[in-house]
Amino acid sequence: MISLDEAVTARLESHGQRFEVLVDPDAALGIRRGEFDGDLEDVIAAEDVFEDASSGDRPPENALEEVFETTEPLEIIPEVIKRGEIQITAEQRREMQDRKHNQLVNEIARNAVNPQMDDAPHPPERIERALDEAGFTIDPMEPVGNQIDDALDALRPVIPIRFDEVVIAAQIPADYAGSAQAQIRQFGDLEREEWQPDGSWVGVLRFPAGLQNDFYDLVNELTSGEAETRIIKDEDDLETR
Structure with a gap:
């Protein structure tokens, strides 16, 4: 209850x-x-x-x-x-509106990138400011998911933004692979993986583009910065980070 x-x-x-x-x-x-x-x-x-x-x-x-x-x-x-x-009282309506506004900002930050900055993620603070500038007000009586498209329409005249996913390959050195890969593989959808002859682990994951920095932070933390990551643009194009 x-x-x-x-x-x-x-x-x-x-x-x-x-x-x-x-x-x-x-x-x-x-x-x-x-x-x-x-x-x-x-x-x-x-x-x-x-x-x-x-x-x-x-x-x-x-x-x-x-x-x-x-x-x-x-x-x-x-x-x-x-x-x-x-x-719903006025206070309850404000609380619902604040909560759903925060949920909206976080959802957009998870999925959105800046197409003019090599698809870099938008920080939540930037999205928050842009929503304020656009004058977008979330409806506390509607699910957040139903309002994302309207929020993006309001944001586009203010900041360059689009929803996208990213595919990243990570190679984890043998010294960390045993424990690190178990956590890394849960970060997104594991598309493929391979254990290398030297004991290292390579995994290719797909996840919302706005979570790139969180992914890099996790990989660096688990491997003391010794892992290698690559953004996969297509099958023939690998961009080394």
């Missing part, structure tokens, strides 16, 4: 009765869209249905039976969310 501070109220008025439930705001939106596949008990603040959640008053059981044909809270709660209204 979540805390009361994290919950919003979903309210349904029907048959002269009011029914309220306390739920995580993002989960409530997912339930309304049919996109929620988690455990309902993890995203509610109370396994109960209220007439007035602020006072703790409950509706009569016969009203629950009349409207929902059951008195089981876990069956009623999704129905209240789907058929009712989600009540």
Whole structure:
């Protein structure tokens, strides 16, 4: 369950009765869209249905039976969310907006590059400033993924940007290969790998282009800077870093 501070109220008025439930705001939106596949008990603040959640008053059981044909809270709660209204305070809306804004910035930073600077990643701070300059405001009631295209459209007049993936080959010396390759191979999609006669390991990974610097930092940390990496442009073109 979540805390009361994290919950919003979903309210349904029907048959002269009011029914309220306390739920995580993002989960409530997912339930309304049919996109929620988690455990309902993890995203509610109370396994109960209220007439007035602020006072703790409950509706009569016969009203629950009349409207929902059951008195089981876990069956009623999704129905209240789907058929009712989600009540969000101004403070909750600001908190949701701030959280989703940060998620948006991080998602763009993970995937975006600067095509005018040899596809170098854009730091989150640059994306943050550009979104502010573009006047883009995220909708707290919409999933972040649904707003990325609009955010990119707003960013393009401000900074050169595109979403891309990168393919990088890393050769890990034999002294580090045993332990390092296990962590490196999990960084992205491992497209191929090969153990060399000298005991070194070569892996080719594909991942969002915005994570290049994180990848280099990880490889350098695991190998004390002794690894070699190459950006693979195509099968015949290898660029040594």
